[in-house]
Amino acid sequence: MTKHSPLSDYRFDPETSTDQAHVALVALEIERLLHEGDQSAVRDFLAGQELADIAGYVEELNVGDDLAAMRLLPLHDQAELIAYLRPSSQMEIATRMPRRELAALMTAMSHDERADLFKQLSDEAQEAILPALTKAEREDLRRLASYAEWTVGSVMTSDYATLSPDMTPTQALEALRSQALEAETVYTAYIVDQSRHLLGVLELRDILMARPRQHVGDIMDREPIFVRADAEQEEAAKLVARYDLIALPVLDGNDQLVGIVTADDAMDVHEEEVTEDFHKGSTIGPIETSVSEATIAVLYKARIFWLVLLVFGNIFSGAGIAAFEETIAAHLSLLFFLPLLIASGGNAGAQSATLMVRALATGDVRPSDFGRLLGREVLIALALGLTMAVAVSAIGVWRGGPAIALVVAVSMIIIVLAGALIGMCLPFIFAKINRDPAAASGPLVTSMADVLGVLTYFTIAAALLDV
Amino acid sequence: MTKHSPLSDYRFDPETSTDQAHVALVALEIERLLHEGDQSAVRDFLAGQELADIAGYVEELNVGDDLAAMRLLPLHDQAELIAYLRPSSQMEIATRMPRRELAALMTAMSHDERADLFKQLSDEAQEAILPALTKAEREDLRRLASYAEWTVGSVMTSDYATLSPDMTPTQALEALRSQALEAETVYTAYIVDQSRHLLGVLELRDILMARPRQHVGDIMDREPIFVRADAEQEEAAKLVARYDLIALPVLDGNDQLVGIVTADDAMDVHEEEVTEDFHKGSTIGPIETSVSEATIAVLYKARIFWLVLLVFGNIFSGAGIAAFEETIAAHLSLLFFLPLLIASGGNAGAQSATLMVRALATGDVRPSDFGRLLGREVLIALALGLTMAVAVSAIGVWRGGPAIALVVAVSMIIIVLAGALIGMCLPFIFAKINRDPAAASGPLVTSMADVLGVLTYFTIAAALLDV
Numbered sequence: 001m002t003k004h005s006p007l008s009d010y011r012f013d014p015e016t017s018t019d020q021a022h023v024a025l026v027a028l029e030i031e032r033l034l035h036e037g038d039q040s041a042v043r044d045f046l047a048g049q050e051l052a053d054i055a056g057y058v059e060e061l062n063v064g065d066d067l068a069a070m071r072l073l074p075l076h077d078q079a080e081l082i083a084y085l086r087p088s089s090q091m092e093i094a095t096r097m098p099r100r101e102l103a104a105l106m107t108a109m110s111h112d113e114r115a116d117l118f119k120q121l122s123d124e125a126q127e128a129i130l131p132a133l134t135k136a137e138r139e140d141l142r143r144l145a146s147y148a149e150w151t152v153g154s155v156m157t158s159d160y161a162t163l164s165p166d167m168t169p170t171q172a173l174e175a176l177r178s179q180a181l182e183a184e185t186v187y188t189a190y191i192v193d194q195s196r197h198l199l200g201v202l203e204l205r206d207i208l209m210a211r212p213r214q215h216v217g218d219i220m221d222r223e224p225i226f227v228r229a230d231a232e233q234e235e236a237a238k239l240v241a242r243y244d245l246i247a248l249p250v251l252d253g254n255d256q257l258v259g260i261v262t263a264d265d266a267m268d269v270h271e272e273e274v275t276e277d278f279h280k281g282s283t284i285g286p287i288e289t290s291v292s293e294a295t296i297a298v299l300y301k302a303r304i305f306w307l308v309l310l311v312f313g314n315i316f317s318g319a320g321i322a323a324f325e326e327t328i329a330a331h332l333s334l335l336f337f338l339p340l341l342i343a344s345g346g347n348a349g350a351q352s353a354t355l356m357v358r359a360l361a362t363g364d365v366r367p368s369d370f371g372r373l374l375g376r377e378v379l380i381a382l383a384l385g386l387t388m389a390v391a392v393s394a395i396g397v398w399r400g401g402p403a404i405a406l407v408v409a410v411s412m413i414i415i416v417l418a419g420a421l422i423g424m425c426l427p428f429i430f431a432k433i434n435r436d437p438a439a440a441s442g443p444l445v446t447s448m449a450d451v452l453g454v455l456t457y458f459t460i461a462a463a464l465l466d467v
Numbered sequence: 468m469t470k471h472s473p474l475s476d477y478r479f480d481p482e483t484s485t486d487q488a489h490v491a492l493v494a495l496e497i498e499r500l501l502h503e504g505d506q507s508a509v510r511d512f513l514a515g516q517e518l519a520d521i522a523g524y525v526e527e528l529n530v531g532d533d534l535a536a537m538r539l540l541p542l543h544d545q546a547e548l549i550a551y552l553r554p555s556s557q558m559e560i561a562t563r564m565p566r567r568e569l570a571a572l573m574t575a576m577s578h579d580e581r582a583d584l585f586k587q588l589s590d591e592a593q594e595a596i597l598p599a600l601t602k603a604e605r606e607d608l609r610r611l612a613s614y615a616e617w618t619v620g621s622v623m624t625s626d627y628a629t630l631s632p633d634m635t636p637t638q639a640l641e642a643l644r645s646q647a648l649e650a651e652t653v654y655t656a657y658i659v660d661q662s663r664h665l666l667g668v669l670e671l672r673d674i675l676m677a678r679p680r681q682h683v684g685d686i687m688d689r690e691p692i693f694v695r696a697d698a699e700q701e702e703a704a705k706l707v708a709r710y711d712l713i714a715l716p717v718l719d720g721n722d723q724l725v726g727i728v729t730a731d732d733a734m735d736v737h738e739e740e741v742t743e744d745f746h747k748g749s750t751i752g753p754i755e756t757s758v759s760e761a762t763i764a765v766l767y768k769a770r771i772f773w774l775v776l777l778v779f780g781n782i783f784s785g786a787g788i789a790a791f792e793e794t795i796a797a798h799l800s801l802l803f804f805l806p807l808l809i810a811s812g813g814n815a816g817a818q819s820a821t822l823m824v825r826a827l828a829t830g831d832v833r834p835s836d837f838g839r840l841l842g843r844e845v846l847i848a849l850a851l852g853l854t855m856a857v858a859v860s861a862i863g864v865w866r867g868g869p870a871i872a873l874v875v876a877v878s879m880i881i882i883v884l885a886g887a888l889i890g891m892c893l894p895f896i897f898a899k900i901n902r903d904p905a906a907a908s909g910p911l912v913t914s915m916a917d918v919l920g921v922l923t924y925f926t927i928a929a930a931l932l933d934v
Contacts, residue, residue, distance in 0.1 A: 317806030339784035
C-alpha cells in the first residue's frame with residue numbers, strides 16, 4: 001500500500017459521524033486493491049480497524065467486493081461484523097454466500113443475531129441452511145425465532161454463561177474462562193439447577209472478591225431482577241436501565257432460564273421506543289422496519305389515520321369561523337391576525353405537551369406532580385402570553401388601529417394560556433386513563449388550541465367591536 | 468414486622484413504573500416503624516431491596532426520617548444510594564449531615580458522583596467539607612469539578628482500574644481483585660506508564676482467556692478508542708454506543724489518562740441529548756436542569772424566543788389572507804375550510820420533518836440519502852393528499868357546493884404535497900449548512916406550510932370561482 005493511500009490515515013470522527021465522503025474514498029481504495037489482487041494490503045488495513053467502522057466500508061462496496069472483503073477477516077470477526085450491517089445488507093450478503101459458508105458463519109454468530117438473520121431469510125433459504133447446522137443450533141434457532149415481535153423473547157440471546165452453586169471462586173473463574181469465547185458476556189453469570197431453574201445471579205466482580213473457601217451458592221444474589229420471555233421488550237429495557245444491569249435474565253412460565261437481554265440490546269430496544277415516541281409526537285403510527293427501508297405503503301399507513309382524523313377535528317375551527325361570518329364581514333381586517341393567533345396557541349401548547357411527555361417518559365415528572373406543575377405552567381404561560389401580546393399589539397395598531405390592537409392583544413394572552421394548559425394537561429389525562437402520554441402530540445394539541453383560538457378571538461372581537 | 472405489612476409484598480413493577488401509591492405506602496410504613504423504634508425491621512426490609520427502589524422510598528420520607536433510613540444501610544450502599552436521588556434531594560440530605568459523616572460518605576462515593584454533589588453544595592458547605600477529606604480526594608474533587616458543563620470531563624470518573632504491561636494474567640487478576648472495591652468497573656482495565664500516558668486497554672474477558680505465559684502488554688489493545696476531556700460529552704456517548712464499549716478512556720491534551728466514561732454515564736448523557744432533541748422539535752431551547760426542577764424564569768427563557776419569532780413568521784400568512792380580501796368577501800364560505808387546509812399541510816409537514824430528523828439522528832438515514840428518499844416522499848405525499856382530498860370534498864359539497872368542493876380538494880392535494888416536501892427538505896438543508904437538523908421543528912414547518920397553504924388555497928379559489 002502506498003504511503004498516501006486514504007487507508008493509511010483514516011479514522012472515524014465522532015463529531016461528523018457522517019463523514020461519508022471519506023468512507024466512500026476508503027471503499028473505493030479497497031475495491032481498487034482487491035481488483036489489483038493486493039488482498040494482503042486490505043487485510044492489513046482491516047486488521048487495524050474497528051468492526052463498526054468496517055461495516056461502514058462494506059456497506060459502500062460493490063456487490064461481490066463486499067463479500068470478498070469480509071472473507072479477509074477471521075470467521076469470528078465476520079460473525080460479529082455481519083451484525084453491524086443493515087438488515088437488508090445482511091440478507092443480501094447471506095443469500096449470495098454458499099450454503100456451507102453461511103452455515104459456518106451462523107454457527108459463529110451470537111445466538112440472537114443469527115436468529116434475527118434467519119427470520120429474514122426466504123423460506124427456501126431457511127430450508128437450505130437448516131440441514132447444515134447441528135441439531136442443537138437448529139433447535140436454538142427455532143426457539144429464538146418463535147417469539148413474537150415486541151416481546152422480550154424476540155430480543156434475548158441464549159448464549160449466556162452458567163455456573164453451579166457448589167463451585168469455588170477458582171472453579172467458577174475456570175468455568176467462565178471455558179465459556180468466554182461462546183458467551184455473549186461473562187461479566188454476569190447465571191446459576192441454574194439441572195432443569196435450568198434460575199437459582200441466582202453472580203457478577204464476575206463478586207467472584208474476584210470472594211474468599212477462596214466460599215462457594216458460588218453462598219455469594220450469589222438469590223433474588224435477582226428478571227423478566228418473562230413473553231413480556232414487552234420495553235420492560236426489559238426499563239429494568240436494565242433502572243438497575244444498571246450488564247444483562248437481565250429471562251424466564252419462561254416455568255421459571256426456567258431461557259435467555260438474557262444484554263445492556264447493548266436493551267439500549268437498542270430503548271432507542272426503538274424513543275423513535276416511536278418521536279413519531280407519536282407527530283401523529284405517526286408504529287413502523288416495524290427502519291424509516292430508511294420502509295415502503296411507501298408502510299409509511300402511508302402509518303401517517304394517514306391521524307391526518308384524516310385531524311381534518312375532521314379542524315371542521316370545528318371552520319364551524320367556529322362560520323359562526324362569526326357577520327363579524328368577519330364587518331371587519332375583514334380581523335382575518336389578518338387569525339393565522340398568527342391560532343398558531344401561537346398551538347405553538348405554546350406543543351411546547352407544553354413536549355415538555356411533559358418527555359419528562360413523564362424519563363421519570364423526571366410523575367403523574368402525581370400534576371398539581372405542583374400546573375401553577376408553574378399558568379405563570380409561565382401568562383408571562384409568555386403577555387410578551388407575545390406586546391409584540392402583536394404593535395402590529396395590531398399598524399394594521400387595524402387601537403381597537404383591533406386591543407382585541408388581538410387580549411386574545412393572544414387568553415389563547416396562549418389556553419393552549420399551554422391544553423398541552424400540559426393532555427399528557428397527564430392520557431397517563432391517568434392508561435394511554436401513552438406520547439399520544440398527546442403536537443398536531444392534536446394544535447388542533448384543539450385552534451378551535452379555542454378561533455372562538456376566543458371572534459368572541460372578543462364581536463364583544464368589543466360590534467357593540 | 469407483621470405479615471401484612473406493605474413491606475412484605477412490595478416489588479417494583481416495570482409495567483407501571485409509576486406505581487407511586489405503593490411507594491408512598493411503603494414510605495409511610497417505614498416512617499411508622501422508625502417512630503416506633505423498630506429500626507431492625509426497616510433494616511431487614513431495606514437489605515432485600517435494590518438501591519434504585521430504596522431511593523424511591525427515601526424521596527418520599529419526611530425530613531429526618533430520610534436520613535434515619537439511609538443510616539440503616541452500610542456506608543458503601545449509602546454512597547451508592549445517594550447517587551440515585553434527585554440532585555435537589557441529594558443536596559438537601561447532604562446539608563443536613565454532620566460534616567464528618569458527609570466526609571465519610573463522600574469518600575465512599577464514586578468519584579464522578581461525589582464531584583457532582585460537591586459542585587452543588589454552597590460555597591460555605593464546600594469550604595466546610597474540604598478539610599475533612601484527604602489531600603488526594605481534595606485534588607480529585609477539584610480537578611473533576613473544574614471541567615465545564617457539557618464537556619466529557621464533567622461526566623467522567625477517575626476511579627478506574629489500571630494494570631502494568633509486564634503483568635501475567637494471574638498478576639493482572641490479582642491487581643484487579645485489589646482494585647475491585649474502589650474502581651467503577653474492573654471489566655475494562657487501563658495500562659499506563661509512570662506518567663499516566665495511556666499505553667493500551669484490556670478487557671477482563673481477554674485476561675481470562677490469555678495463556679499463562681503471556682503478558683498484559685502482549686494482549687492489550689494498543690490503539691484503543693479514546694476521547695479528549697474537553698470534547699463535548701455527546702461525543703463520548705456516541706463512541707460508547709458505536710463501539711459497544713463498557714467504558715471509554717479520557718485523555719487530556721498531553722495524552723495522559725484522566726478518567727473514564729462508563730456505559731451507564733454515557734447512557735445518561737445520551738438521554739439528555741435525546742431530551743434536547745425532543746425539546747428542539749417543539750422550539751424549546753436548552754434547559755440546563757431537569758424540567759421538573761426548572762424555575763419559571765428558566766422555562767420562560769427557553770420558550771419565548773421561538774414563540775415570538777413565529778408570531779412574526781405568521782404575519783406572512785395574515786398578509787396572504789389580506790391580499791385576497793375581495794375573493795373572501797365574495798365567498799365567505801371559503802373561510803370554513805381555511806383552518807382545515809392549512810392545518811393539514813402543517814400536520815403532514817410535521818410528520819415528514821419528524822421522520823427525517825429522527826432518522827438522521829440515529830444514523831438510519833444519511834444526508835446523501837436525500838435524493839433516494841425525495842421520490843418516495845413525493846409519492847407518499849400524493850397518496851396522503853388524494854385520500855384527504857376525498858375526505859374533504861364530501862364536506863365541501865355539503866357546505867359549499869361542487870365548485871367549492873373542487874377548489875378545496877385540489878388545494879388539499881397541493882398543500883399536503885408542499886407541506887410534506889418542506890418538512891422533508893428542511894432537516895437536510897439544516898444538516899447541509901451544519902446546523903442541527905432537529906431545529907427543523909414542527910412549529911417552524913407548520914408556519915412555513917401555513918403561508919403556502921393560504922396562498923395556494925385563495926389563488927386556486929380566485930382562479931376557479933371569480934372567473
